[in-house]
Amino acid sequence: MSKALIRSMNRRGSRSEKSPPVARKKAFRDPSVCDRCGAVYTDKTWRRGRQLAQSLMDKAAWVKCPGCSQAEAGQYHGRVLIERGGANSGAVSARIANVERRAQIQQPERRIVSSKWLGDTLEVLTTSQKLAHRIAREIEKAFKGTARFSWSDREGTLLARVRCALR
Ligand SMILES: [Zn+2]
Structure with a gap:
């Protein structure tokens, strides 16, 4: 990077x-x-x-x-797209819930707005860019993935794409 x-x-x-x-x-x-x-x-x-x-x-x-x-308003500033590859979808979801839980102890305003599977890709929307970044890094580490980040200044949104390699 x-x-x-x-x-x-x-x-x-x-x-x-x-x-x-x-x-x-x-x-x-x-x-x-x-x-x-x-x-x-x-x-x-x-x-x-x-x-x-x-x-x-x-x-x-x-x-x-x-x-x-x-x-509640569905506002998000972070969007994570996770291609699960060979990773188990339940394990990916559990890992994300864990990151959110830890983040909320310090900053309750950091949270997940929604999380849904679109085929083999999990889309996670978060209220903060920092939480999106943390989730992407955590998934990258846990499932041997590669994360890429891009920003939209106009919308103030961080987009993170993670491709998991684990089989
Ligand atoms: Zn509250």
Whole structure:
């Protein structure tokens, strides 16, 4: 991969990490709790699995977090196309679910919008470019694949194509 490509990826990755488009537009009260996924907003960040004291819970605002809003609206910034080759489709799906779970502990707004098999190709749409990138790298590693990345500036989307070689 070229240096310019890596730079552009890092820049975009960190931008989407810090302030996803939805989060930038909306101000949340501190503390807020997501009605859907239970993520907690405090100190300007959303986190999963955070324990709120009962007293804070009583005064928390119940809202829909940016991740849930984006996923519900079908908005995505990452698209991963995985040609499974000889890889087992169940194993590929399980691996992706695992990456998503780990990503959400730190950043609940990073999530999978949809994931569906189109023949032997799995299309995964994600709310963040960074999650799409991580999924592509993980699949590449686990199933001896090759990943290629391209960006659409106009749509602000990362497209990752992974071809699995494992048989
Ligand atoms: Zn949520």
